[in-house]
Every structure is written in C-alpha cells, then in structure tokens.
Amino acid sequence: MRVCADPNNLPFSNKAGQGFENRLAQLLADAMGARLETAWAAQRRGFIRNNLNAGRCDAVMGVPADYGMTLNTRPYYRSTYVFVTRADARWRPQGLDDPALARSRIGVHVIGSDNPPPAVVLARRGLVDNVVGYSIYGDYREPNPPSALINAVARRDVDVAIAWGPLAGYFAKRAAAPLTLTPIAQEAPALPMQFSIAIGVRKNERALRDRLDALLEQKRPEIDALLREYGVPRADGGAALSASR
Known part of the structure; x- marks a missing residue:
C-alpha cells in the first residue's frame, strides 16, 4: 500500500x-x-x-x-473548527458573533491568498485588525510548525485562537498551560466550519x-x-x- x-x-x-x-x-x-x-x-x-x-x-x-x-x-x-482559550480565562467565546471578539486578539492560521474559513469569517465581520496570523507552514525546518498558534494562547500572546479541531486537540494536550476547546457552530454552507x-x-x-x-x-x-x-x-x-x- x-x-x-x-x-x-x-x-x-x-x-x-x-x-x-x-x-x-x-x-x-x-x-x-x-x-x-x-x-x-x-x-x-x-x-x-x-x-x-x-x-x-x-x-x-x-x-x-x-x-x-x-x-x-x-x-x-468529521471535525470542526474550535475556539482555543486558556482554561483560566474569564471569558470563553459563545460564537463567531460574540461581541467580545471585537476586543480580543484572535490568532488564526493563514496560508496566503487562499486562507482557511476562520480568516475569511473574521474579515467578513470586520475584525481584520484583531487578527494575529500564524503561518500554517511556519518554519518548516522546525518540528510541528502549526503548533505555534496553540502555543500562542498558552503564552497569552493572543486571547483566543480559532484552529482546525485535530490540530487544536493534539497540541492543546501538549501546551505549557491548560487550554479549553469550544466547538464552533456550522456556518453557512458556502463557508463551512x-x-x-x-x-x-x-x-x-x-x-x-x-x-x-x-x-x-x-x-x-x-x-x-x-x-x-x-x-x-x-x-x-x-x-x-x-x-x-
């Protein structure tokens, strides 16, 4: 095989x-x-x-x-995008229209011209200035480049991350601080989560x-x-x- x-x-x-x-x-x-x-x-x-x-x-x-x-x-x-927050955070997002997102630093993976759904969703909601982008490819010479986004939540570099569930679930278990994952409800069919x-x-x-x-x-x-x-x-x-x- x-x-x-x-x-x-x-x-x-x-x-x-x-x-x-x-x-x-x-x-x-x-x-x-x-x-x-x-x-x-x-x-x-x-x-x-x-x-x-x-x-x-x-x-x-x-x-x-x-x-x-x-x-x-x-x-x-079948998996879902999730919010990633520190377990000791006072706030946990209740959805993509949570007004507190407008006051938060939001980490997302970026690819380039073809960005994943979270980056597009946040841009449509006028939250571009809140976004902190982490390359999904990162420094490919180092192990596990996508983990940088999850580690940023643990270090408080961002208040919340939006990440693909399998990535978030795996690296959250290995982060330097306890993290919580909150699933994101399915968006419109044209932009699924x-x-x-x-x-x-x-x-x-x-x-x-x-x-x-x-x-x-x-x-x-x-x-x-x-x-x-x-x-x-x-x-x-x-x-x-x-x-x-």
Missing part, C-alpha cells in the same frame, strides 16, 4: 510515523496483508498533482470528503476506493479509538468534543 504524506505535519503525519494518519495507513495496510510504503512530500499547492497523480503513491489520507481532485472514500471522521474527512485515490481507481471503504467500515472501532487517542474533536457523534486538558 503506497501513500503520500507530509514528513512534518503532526498530528496527521511525520517521518517518524507518529501521526494518526500514519497509523491509519498502517492499520489499513495490515488489514490488506500489504507492506506500507510512504512517499514523503511537503503538503503544499500541487501536492495531489505532483504526487498522487504522478504515480508516486496510490492514496492520500485526510482529504475533504467532497474534494474534487480525487476519488474519495466514505468519511472516517465543519468538514468530513476521507481517503483520496486517483479518479480511475474505483476498485481501490471500494476496498478502502470496506476496510474503513470494518475497522471503525479501531479508527475511533485512534482519533480519541489523538484528541480529535468530533462533529459526527463518534466521540465527545474535547474540553479542558
């Missing part, structure tokens, strides 16, 4: 095999009686074109279930997609346990949303 994965992208994957997508790939390979082979590449623009579609691998863990560049399995989890996540294969690989679908169903208890272990907030009833550390 050949997969493409990022070598420095915890909690999803890293070259030491410590991410939950590394472990999911190994679980599926074992169930197939196959040897797992990983083609490493930084997950940047062109990742699918230059790796999966170029034949370097046959599957990519962790694509949105409705992603148009791949043929996708059934989702194996919750996403179902699947495995992507090349569009002509229906047999492989169907085999992976069957294994995802068969291994559901093990997959749910794996996601709980990594603190992944669930928006599909698979596990309770993470609260305080």
Whole structure:
C-alpha cells in the first residue's frame, strides 16, 4: 500500500510515523496483508498533482470528503473548527458573533491568498485588525510548525485562537498551560466550519476506493479509538468534543 504524506505535519503525519494518519495507513495496510510504503512530500499547492497523480503513491489520507481532485472514500471522521482559550480565562467565546471578539486578539492560521474559513469569517465581520496570523507552514525546518498558534494562547500572546479541531486537540494536550476547546457552530454552507474527512485515490481507481471503504467500515472501532487517542474533536457523534486538558 503506497501513500503520500507530509514528513512534518503532526498530528496527521511525520517521518517518524507518529501521526494518526500514519497509523491509519498502517492499520489499513495490515488489514490488506500489504507492506506500507510512504512517499514523503511537503503538503503544499500541487501536492495531489505532483504526487498522487504522478504515480508516486496510490492514496492520500485526510482529504475533504467532497474534494474534487480525487476519488474519495466514505468519511472516517468529521471535525470542526474550535475556539482555543486558556482554561483560566474569564471569558470563553459563545460564537463567531460574540461581541467580545471585537476586543480580543484572535490568532488564526493563514496560508496566503487562499486562507482557511476562520480568516475569511473574521474579515467578513470586520475584525481584520484583531487578527494575529500564524503561518500554517511556519518554519518548516522546525518540528510541528502549526503548533505555534496553540502555543500562542498558552503564552497569552493572543486571547483566543480559532484552529482546525485535530490540530487544536493534539497540541492543546501538549501546551505549557491548560487550554479549553469550544466547538464552533456550522456556518453557512458556502463557508463551512465543519468538514468530513476521507481517503483520496486517483479518479480511475474505483476498485481501490471500494476496498478502502470496506476496510474503513470494518475497522471503525479501531479508527475511533485512534482519533480519541489523538484528541480529535468530533462533529459526527463518534466521540465527545474535547474540553479542558
């Protein structure tokens, strides 16, 4: 079983095999009686074109279930963006229209011209001046670049962060201060805050997609346990949303 994965992208994957997508790939390979082979590449623009579609691998863990560049399995989890605050904070956001956000420093991940939903949502609410951006890529020479956003909350560099649930759940457990995660309600369909996540294969690989679908169903208890272990907030009833550390 050949997969493409990022070598420095915890909690999803890293070259030491410590991410939950590394472990999911190994679980599926074992169930197939196959040897797992990983083609490493930084997950940047062109990742699918230059790796999966170029034949370097046959599957990519962790694509949105409705992603148009791949043929996708059934989702194996659904997660949500969350507010991240210190557990000792006097205030916890009650939603994206909470008026206290206008008086807060709000940390978000930024990518560039194609920013994730929280950055767009805050801009639409006129909160651009409140935003403190943290590159999702960070300094790629250092381990775990996305953790800087969560660590900023622990250090009080920002009052609150808005982060993708799996990232927040994993790094909040490892932060220097206790943190609390608060799930964000689904926005309008045009700008969702919750996403179902699947495995992507090349569009002509229906047999492989169907085999992976069957294994995802068969291994559901093990997959749910794996996601709980990594603190992944669930928006599909698979596990309770993470609260305080």
